[in-house]
Amino acid sequence: MATAFKTVEPLEYYRRFLKENCRPDGRELGSITTADGSALVKLGNTTVICGIKAELAAPAVDSANKGYIVPNVELPSLCSTRFRSGPPGEEAQAASQFIADVIENSQMIAKEDLCIANGKLAWVLYCDIICLDYDGNILDASAFALLAALKNVQLPSVTINEETGLSEVNLKQKNPLIIRKHPVATSFAIFDDTLLIVDPTAEEEDLATGTVTIVTDDEDRLCSVHKPGGSPLTGAKLQDCITRAITRHKEVKKLIDKVIKSIKPK
Amino acid sequence: MAPPARYCVPGERLCSAEEATAGSGTYTRHGFIFSSLAGCLEKRSEDSGLPVVSVVRDAESQLLPDVGAVVTCKVCSINSRFAKVHILYVGSTPLKSTFRGTIRREDIRATEKDKVEVYKSFRPGDIVLAKVISLGDAQSNYLLSTAENELGVVVARSEAGVQMVPISWCEMQCPRTHTKDFRKVARVQPQFLQT
């Protein structure tokens, strides 16, 4: 009758099971050949795919030496019944903004690196992050997928022909992107104002009274502290989260390096 | 104990309709029984007549409330004419998504229907056992009834937030504050009681 109890009294159920819980975690990377870079990330059941397409455009007038990075998170109705089909809803938009902030704050890619000819031509990296299976912690998974996908982007070399002023693309010669920082997001669900669980599932997120996401970079600097409302935390608790996030950053970084290394030899 | 289970997919021909009768998860066409589910084949021999062939999946089958089924539901709002509920279970099978249902005032009790008051029978949040009496028409949703002794409120909380104890067919009491509240109380059948 366990399933019965779960639907009728979900909160009770969780309080009872939290003490002795341990959650599985598996990850793998996939590839999309129509994209210039891609990655599939699994965090528990949560599955996120990120495909990056590079296109060329004129840089914006006010930042002539910069390219563009356009991140968008989609939560299609396929990934969970909680999302309706149609244009992105609030959660997807908030996630898109969060990813955009992480890119901006961490300076993981210098937008100057994406500029080909000052004021004339620059790369646009469209980073489309699509959730395939939504079981919570979409922010960590999205940030991770983005980083992993950026890591395997290969851009064709572009030169500007001096005579004609036209750009020429050499599709045969491809270069990787320079990734300057490796931001890693770690989310916690706040439970009953005191208990913090890392990497919450969708069910845990629903029952939690708040969430907090910490993004750190390779030098243990904070790229983002994102706590959108919910249960209040003391400074000490926040510090606790940050410390745990820093530890996790190291584990995740190791994993990325391992995966990238395993792909490279091909 | 049994030979290895045979799994089948929708559209798989199981046997001739003369050899067996079609059970759940199957359909008959052109004199043959076909599977309509992806699941495990089950052949049960009845003492009299043909064996029943059915295709079963473990508990989580895709059920819908049907007329005559006893359902467990949660009251979400009440007014003077009816109570609106969410159906959570059909029989003992939990539904994957809730269905809305309505218990009209005249369907609450079997007797003295005109004296029934909705607020004296249900409160939002109550867990109620009810029977489906109609699938409803284009405008309304499932119509439910609690006009049987075994049907009615099974779980209710007092204002203090404590689960109340039934003390009669129409009253429940809070064990902490000892206040009494009116309800259409169900007499739960012993076989459903769980220790």
Add this chain to the structure above:
Amino acid sequence: MAEEEEEKMAAAGGGCCLRPFSCEQGLLSRPDGSAAFLQGDTSVLAGLYGPAEVKGSKELPDRAALEVLLRPKVGLPGVVERSREQLLRQTCEAVLLGALHPRTAVTLVLQVLSDAGSLLSCCLNAACMGLLDAGLPLSSLFCGVTCALDPNGAIVLDPTTRQEQEARAVLTFAIDSTERKVLTATTKGSCSVEEMQQCLVAAQRAADTIFQFYRDSVRRKYSKS
């Protein structure tokens, strides 16, 4: 019964101070509660409707459904606004005793009138004053404080747009009134952990001043009427 008041803040230690701020409550007649909050040249107008009847699918069986709409000064709301709406909504939900009004809707509309830096904290303050003005039951108050870290590492409280642009990092906190805990935090740019903690302490200190201001303005409002 409009009410206006202005308060000049003295230097609050560490060489940083809040810009002058003021608030006018109950200035709109249609909404159930309203407030205009000014921080320096940044100002936000909040209108609050509810608890009111809720439309079909948004209804929550156990509490009020809160909706926050953030309207930019010009143009239509975009992804940035939607993300801030979520943050503001969840901040308000943390203090709003919504369980007292189940199956109702509370709508908070925030209209940006001018943005001269620290916009998010101004939105938070306007939201809290709006909730107060509507007389909705709250478990505590909250206030928004923005801190900027200038290139030298000094903390600037309530920065102007210019200061925000020059800063290495800009952090915005929402602090609750009972225990000075962090309800909301969001950052722009990167900083070290220590810097973040220093900013938080500064924000908590500034919160005291703001809560005192809340108290004074509400007292004035009720003593007059």
Add this chain to the structure above:
Amino acid sequence: MPLDHRRVRGPEESQPPELWAAAGEVPVEGEEGEDKDAAPRDPCDLRPLFARAGLLSQAEGSAYVELGGGTKVLCAAWGPREAAEPGAAAPAGTGRLLCEFRRAPFAGRGARWRPGSASEREAEREAAAALQEALEPAVRLARYPRARLAVSALLLQDGGSALAAAISAASLALADAGVEMYDLAVGCALCRSPGPAAAWMLQPGEPEERRAVARLTVALLPALNQVSAVLGGGQGSSPDAWVQALRLGLDGCHRLYPVLRQSLLRAARRRDATAAAAATAATA
């Protein structure tokens, strides 16, 4: 075109790098060259198809189909739910099947598909309608009065024959969700290359599909031998030629069926095994 306020926007205009690639080194040509070098493909040849059912945790049923050409489709299905508005329900006594088809912005070769743009919405809507027509005859909708069933397909990579792959994946997902069906719907695509004597070939890849003068997608309910979808067009030819193509396509469906069936059986076994393991764990 109205601006999209729900997505992070990039520059107003951008072009894929292929547009500027020096002539002769555009991969299209390269691929074509390779194709010509390679022995002409046997028209009856089927590309390898990989199918896996029951891989998503949140969906009640799910399936993933990958074709040799590189097409990757993920489908999720949900069993009966309350129809949102009872008034609009289909003829009394039956349920409704809702189909959705999304294309990942990065799924196509060349320029990124702009999600939310009018042309993209149109393309998705058309594919969704085709999916619905192909699936509806396979589902026992009469078993689900007043309810709705939902299928969503997400095209992750388009390597040709995408609609056919989506039809197969969607019917697997529905079956995996435990929805009562008359049969599986198996999709298969064909195309005819330019040239007077060119034959129809099965399951074209994306470059073949792009160059083709005629295309056809069929869906078959194999056990009932019923055709649930026929959708195609292109250069005119005699009915006999189309009949031949249709026969070839249906034959392709018959040959794909065992792969799909196996994936479904595997998923059913796996599900029962985990359920049994959970049961023993619970009793222990």
Add this chain to the structure above:
Amino acid sequence: MAAPELLSDEGYRADGRRPAELRKVRARMGVFAQADGSAYIEQGNTKALAVVYGPHEMRGSRSKALPDRALVNCQYSMATFSTGERRRRPHGDRQAGELALHLKQTFEAAILTHLYPRSQIDIYVQILQADGGNYCACVNAATLAVMDAGIPMRDYVCACSAGLAEDTPLADRSPEEAAGGPRLVLALLPASGQIALLQLSARLHQERLEAALEAAGQACRALHAVLDRVVRDRLREVTALLGD
């Protein structure tokens, strides 16, 4: 300003009409079989179709039902090929919305809506070819269609536009005359002389309003005569068929 060109010295207009003369009007009732009422009208080169459904049960949300009368629901659309430059959308733009609202107001004044409480009457008009006076053609077509549907009305509603060339009022303005100068659109219930809708665009001296209004009213009454003949012919036709 533009006045000298509008009227020749002999007092004729650019298309050869006299100031008070209407363009050629041809109309037919009962164009479609499936609708409850339908009509087609040609006024010069402007061609309009009107179709009426109802009175019937409220469609969509019942909450819009009016307790004491029928709801008149209008949609105004223009075929994408109706104008010189191709239109992107047949309806749904602001202008179509405004004209639909005007139609609704006009016909609420004419139809005896109180006879059908809690029900709905749909009037859909469609411009097939646009050549000035679109709104007027729609009103006239809709009048015929409502009559064809057998819905009781107080009176015909006839609409006509009028402009001014200096002091001379011009009835039923053609698009060439539309450039510049004031424009007046009048929907009149001719028997009672009541005005259902009056719209004036551009500035007009108040002293001239009377004259323009009179010219438009005159034109509406002339139209009434034409429409009346169409209706009577149609009735004779129908009764003749029934009589056999």
Add this chain to the structure above:
Amino acid sequence: MASVVLSEPEKLYIVHGVQEDLRVDGRGCEDYRCAEVETDVVSNTSGSARVKLGHTDILVGVKAEMGTPKLEKPDEGYLEFFVDCSANATPEFEGRGGEELGTEIANTLYRVFSSESSVDLKSLCINPREHCWVLYVDVLLLECGGNLFDAISIAVKAALFNTRIPKVRVLEDEEGSKEIELSDDPYDCIRLNVDDVPCIVTLSKIGYRHVVDATLQEEACSLASLLISVTSKGALTSMKKVGKGSLDPESIFEMMETGKRVGKSLHIALQKILDEEESLGTSRQKVGFLG
């Protein structure tokens, strides 16, 4: 989509009738209803036609406008289809209600015209990569009495036949800048060759047989139909199954054969009407909606 609700006995009556090759209106299974075709009904278009097939009433306007050729086909013009399911046909189409059906029909038309030979697109090119004629084929659905697709395709073909595109000359000056000059003579224009424009034949499966040109009532009895487009030479350019049901392969093959046969005679009949109308020239009395 506009439809009628039939009771079971009514359906049975129709199905049994079809079985006997006797339809409710007295037609056989392969007979079309009487169709009225009239071209040049809207004067400010390049070409227009109205088709009335039973209660189905279609008006098509073709407008030629100058545009730029598509990137992948720099030396061709192109056709754009738009279908407006107007509220005239049924109140269900009010507002955006008809959009879904409209796009479905438009998509079908695109597929029908996907064959390169249906219209000579090269003749629509004015100067490669820069200017070409875009033919906007706008379909207005005025009344809906079954068999929409066939009626629309007939109307489209008639309108294209009627289309006259003004002749233009490209003038190039010394600096290489081009100017386009429109011919002064309104009768100096290009006509399209519509010999290879296909018509759609919808075959509705009713019981064990199939019928062409189904009425609304017959459509309500049919679970699945096959839509095929046939050229006057009897070549198939597209096919599509529509409806909730499925078809067995053999019946599809039969339907294709019937479709070809019926389609060919449909083309002949249509061409005859069009030629007759053409021969009358300007002396023809235009009837339009007044008839």
